[in-house]
Amino acid sequence: MRPNTAPRVTGREQIVLNEVFFATVASGLEALLAEELAALGADAVRIQHAGVQFAGDLACGYQVCLWSRLASRVLLRLAHFHAPDASTLKAGIEQIPWEDHLAPDGSFVVAFTGSSQAIRNTHFGALTVKDGIVDRFRARTGGRPSVRAERPDIRLAVHLFREQVTVYLDLAGESLHRRAYRLEQGAAPLKESLAAALLLQAGWPAIAADGGALFDPVCGAGTLLIEGAWIAADIAPGLLRSYYGFQGWLGHVPALWQRLRRDAQARRVAGLAGLPPIVGCDADGGVVALAQANLDRAGLAGRVRIAQGDLTQAAPPREVRSGLVVANPPYGERLESPGTARTLHAALGARLTGSFAGWRAAVISGLPEAGSLLRCSRPADLEVANGALPCTVWVWEVPGSEVPVRGEAAAVVAPDPGLEALANRLRKNARHLGRWARREGIEAYRVYDADLPEYAFAIDRYGDWLHVQEYAPPAQVDPEAAARRRAALLAALPDWMEVPMDRVVFKTRERQRGRAQYHRQGAAGSERIVTEGGLRFRVNLTDYLDTGLFLDHRLTRSLLREEAAGKRFLNLFCYTGSATVYAAAGGALSTTSVDLSATYLGWARENLVLNGLSDARHRLIQADGRVWIDEDTETYDLIFLDPPTFSNSKRMAGTWEVQRDHVGLIASVMARLAPDGQLIFSTNHRRFRLDPAVAERWRVEDLSRATLPPDFVRNPGIHRCYRIRAR
Numbered sequence: 001m002r003p004n005t006a007p008r009v010t011g012r013e014q015i016v017l018n019e020v021f022f023a024t025v026a027s028g029l030e031a032l033l034a035e036e037l038a039a040l041g042a043d044a045v046r047i048q049h050a051g052v053q054f055a056g057d058l059a060c061g062y063q064v065c066l067w068s069r070l071a072s073r074v075l076l077r078l079a080h081f082h083a084p085d086a087s088t089l090k091a092g093i094e095q096i097p098w099e100d101h102l103a104p105d106g107s108f109v110v111a112f113t114g115s116s117q118a119i120r121n122t123h124f125g126a127l128t129v130k131d132g133i134v135d136r137f138r139a140r141t142g143g144r145p146s147v148r149a150e151r152p153d154i155r156l157a158v159h160l161f162r163e164q165v166t167v168y169l170d171l172a173g174e175s176l177h178r179r180a181y182r183l184e185q186g187a188a189p190l191k192e193s194l195a196a197a198l199l200l201q202a203g204w205p206a207i208a209a210d211g212g213a214l215f216d217p218v219c220g221a222g223t224l225l226i227e228g229a230w231i232a233a234d235i236a237p238g239l240l241r242s243y244y245g246f247q248g249w250l251g252h253v254p255a256l257w258q259r260l261r262r263d264a265q266a267r268r269v270a271g272l273a274g275l276p277p278i279v280g281c282d283a284d285g286g287v288v289a290l291a292q293a294n295l296d297r298a299g300l301a302g303r304v305r306i307a308q309g310d311l312t313q314a315a316p317p318r319e320v321r322s323g324l325v326v327a328n329p330p331y332g333e334r335l336e337s338p339g340t341a342r343t344l345h346a347a348l349g350a351r352l353t354g355s356f357a358g359w360r361a362a363v364i365s366g367l368p369e370a371g372s373l374l375r376c377s378r379p380a381d382l383e384v385a386n387g388a389l390p391c392t393v394w395v396w397e398v399p400g401s402e403v404p405v406r407g408e409a410a411a412v413v414a415p416d417p418g419l420e421a422l423a424n425r426l427r428k429n430a431r432h433l434g435r436w437a438r439r440e441g442i443e444a445y446r447v448y449d450a451d452l453p454e455y456a457f458a459i460d461r462y463g464d465w466l467h468v469q470e471y472a473p474p475a476q477v478d479p480e481a482a483a484r485r486r487a488a489l490l491a492a493l494p495d496w497m498e499v500p501m502d503r504v505v506f507k508t509r510e511r512q513r514g515r516a517q518y519h520r521q522g523a524a525g526s527e528r529i530v531t532e533g534g535l536r537f538r539v540n541l542t543d544y545l546d547t548g549l550f551l552d553h554r555l556t557r558s559l560l561r562e563e564a565a566g567k568r569f570l571n572l573f574c575y576t577g578s579a580t581v582y583a584a585a586g587g588a589l590s591t592t593s594v595d596l597s598a599t600y601l602g603w604a605r606e607n608l609v610l611n612g613l614s615d616a617r618h619r620l621i622q623a624d625g626r627v628w629i630d631e632d633t634e635t636y637d638l639i640f641l642d643p644p645t646f647s648n649s650k651r652m653a654g655t656w657e658v659q660r661d662h663v664g665l666i667a668s669v670m671a672r673l674a675p676d677g678q679l680i681f682s683t684n685h686r687r688f689r690l691d692p693a694v695a696e697r698w699r700v701e702d703l704s705r706a707t708l709p710p711d712f713v714r715n716p717g718i719h720r721c722y723r724i725r726a727r
Contacts, residue, residue: 021061022168023071024051028384029197033070036200040067058253062260065171065246066238069196069231072175075157075168083165085118086128092165093132101169101250104141107148108133111170114160129158129167153248173245180240181226181298189220190328190364194386195227196237201381202362202395204324208232208276213323215359217314217351218344219280219306222291224326226298229278233271236264240298272303279317281309283502311347312494312501315355325352325398326362329370342508343468345373346490347501357400366391372483373490419488422455426496430461433711437461443530444539446551446711447497455485459493460551462530465503466493467541472508505541529610533558535581536610538603548576548603552718553642555707556682560640561586563678567637570594572625572669577604579640584613591618592634594625626656629668637677641669645685658683663691666724670698679724682707688720699725 021042025033030047038045040063042054054060064074079096083089102108110133112126119125134144145153155170177193204214214228230237238244239261246252282288285308295304316323329348330341345367352361353375363374366389371380374394382393429447437445447466448459456471470486494501527540532554539547557579560569564586571580574593577600584591595601601620608614621628625643643665647656662683669679680703694700701723705716712718 020055020077022051022053022075024073025071026385028382029070032197036070040064061171062257066236069237070193073170073172076171078169079167081165084163090128090132093129094136098133098136102145102154104137104143106145106153108145108154109149109152110156112158116160116163151243155245170245179237182294190223195223198362198364198393199228202324207324211276213277213317213320215325216280217311218327218329219282220287222294225278225280225304229300229304233275235268239264275303277317277320278304280306283310314351322358324360325356328364343504343506345370346487349374350491352398356398359398361398362395364391364393369483373487418454423496425451442532449715462528466499468506470508537578537607549578552712554709556721557582563638564588570636570639572641573643576600577607581607581611594621594623594628596624598622635674636672637674639669639679642682658685663693682721684719686717699727
């Protein structure tokens with residue numbers, strides 16, 4: 001064992017030279033941290049995974065704690081030794097002179113990482129280290145320190161790798177990204193250290209020195225603006241912190257630390273005098289208020305401007321011509337669904353191109369296709385981790401209209417050649433279908449359905465909102481080409497369709513298994529009430545892959561209303577009950593709606609209430625429709641059967657495939673049908689073929705084309721629909 005210990009300090013300032021430190025950092029930021037440490041005076045800087053090793057005196061360790069904008073922790077190496085098993089680990093720990101670091105009645109905590117053949121559990125490793133420390137104190141002083149998880153006198157980090165143990169003293173105590181200005185943080189916040197990394201990667205210090213501005217059009221809690229102001233004003237990121245891990249350490253030199261803090265305070269005063277323009281906005285007024293409180297705690301009140309404002313109206317500050325526009329747009333974690341996040345990325349890209357020509361842009365995002373959506377003209381600069389979420393950083397110069405773009409950059413930012421044809425098709429469809437929809441009293445209808453094969457999107461209008469779904473492209477389609485088309489569509493769609501960008505919801509529609517299309521996609525929804533056939537329905541455009549109203553079933557629902565008068569109606573696999581509402585409105589004697597999902601049964605109940613149809617004649621039953629139909633003893637005059645294409649739900653017995661299993665299900669349903677009744681059977685399985693056994697046993701009428709609404713005639717394979725009666 002080779003101990004590396006700090007001396008006792010007895011009131012006078014002592015500095016130990018040639019200490020070995022290890023600064024931890026988020027994966028992907030090691031090179032940036034190495035540059036920062038060298039600038040802070042560190043020697044022998046060596047990049048390792050998720051951290052950087054360096055050498056220096058105690059003053060250097062303090063400086064890194066106070067000034068590093070990137071590091072998470074600063075660890076001082078105390079010892080390194082071989083430990084093939086738990087007994088040698090404990091023995092090695094006992095050899096370290098802990099009385100030089102901690103008082104007998106002090107407190108400590110151990111963070112243990114790594115494993116070996118003999119020590120496979122980190123909790124066991126930490127317990128062994130704790131026992132070694134306690135036993136040494138008992139043997140030498142008769143007392144023992146206590147273990148305290150929150151703010152102990154010292155925090156130890158012990159790492160085991162290939163039977164080699166390294167013992168560190170954590171000088172930070174708590175992660176250095178906690179700057180003490182952000183007490184409340186909102187949803188999915190960007191870590192302060194990662195915000196600083198984005199700014200440093202973008203070259204913000206040089207831009208600020210030249211008087212350039214910093215602007216964040218989606219500022220959230222203001223983290224990027226605050227970190228940018230602190231960088232520009234030469235403010236130490238650790239200046240507001242009240243706790244460090246070295247403060248209870250016996251090797252701490254208070255006089256040295258206070259001198260370094262006084263120097264940092266003086267630099268802060270001088271730096272604030274020359275702060276360049278720093279401005280931000282956010283559409284959420286509550287978040288803006290939160291950001292303002294953070295600014296106040298950061299000592300930047302009146303020096304950084306934040307206001308409520310929509311992304312689509314974001315513009316550079318009037319007093320400056322250039323600078324850095326920086327953003328951490330929502331990407332599925334902060335308040336928005338992934339689909340809406342893509343829309344916001346496209347809006348940001350359009351706004352940058354339209355209003356920030358000549359500026360530098362820096363964006364961090366968790367969306368893999370963000371670069372294309374943003375119209376970024378170069379490859380990604382960094383792959384980083386924001387907590388457990390992998391993110392990518394892009395930095396680029398926003399081209400002016402007079403700046404020619406060539407090569408690979410042109411492929412990303414140039415308009416797609418087919419865009420004009422797409423615009424013409426959309427406008428034509430919108431005019432024609434808009435007149436039809438107004439005449440029929442329909443607010444929700446399909447405007448475009450992959451009419452041009454290279455633009456594989458389905459675009460639906462829901463009142464004054466657009467719901468855009470991208471069909472997953474085949475493997476042979478170039479991902480960059482697909483991303484370019486997606487970005488071009490989303491950037492231009494609001495203008496073509498005269499719909500604000502914040503009312504465009506975007507989703508990617510891939511093949512779903514079971515009822516995956518019904519599973520929640522995001523945390524916050526855009527719920528609307530739309531009118532169809534004189535009836536009202538609640539739709540949710542963001543939270544689920546489907547919206548709650550199958551638009552291609554519109555004529556099928558009308559057929560059910562026409563046939564329902566005075567009849568007992570059953571809606572098996574009822575989803576949100578839109579077919580039930582139609583049947584009830586058509587004068588059904590009673591309705592029974594069955595679905596396994598309590599969420600969608602509740603939605604069905606709301607749709608009935610919206611239309612004044614919530615009396616006792618309308619039953620809602622939570623059950624697996626396949627099992628329930630075999631146990632039911634009632635008979636029905638009119639049955640609507642629209643089962644899932646596939647399901648392997650844990651709440652259902654076995655798996656279900658509509659092509660494989662539809663004959664048995666239809667037989668069960670027909671057993672519940674009155675002698676002169678009818679079953680309307682529908683499926684959206686694209687390759688569905690009705691088994692000949694069905695037509696052999698019952699009378700079958702193919703209604704597929706008859707139930708195809710005008711807005712779906714371009715896609716006749718959208719569903720199959722049959723009327724089935726007893727012979």
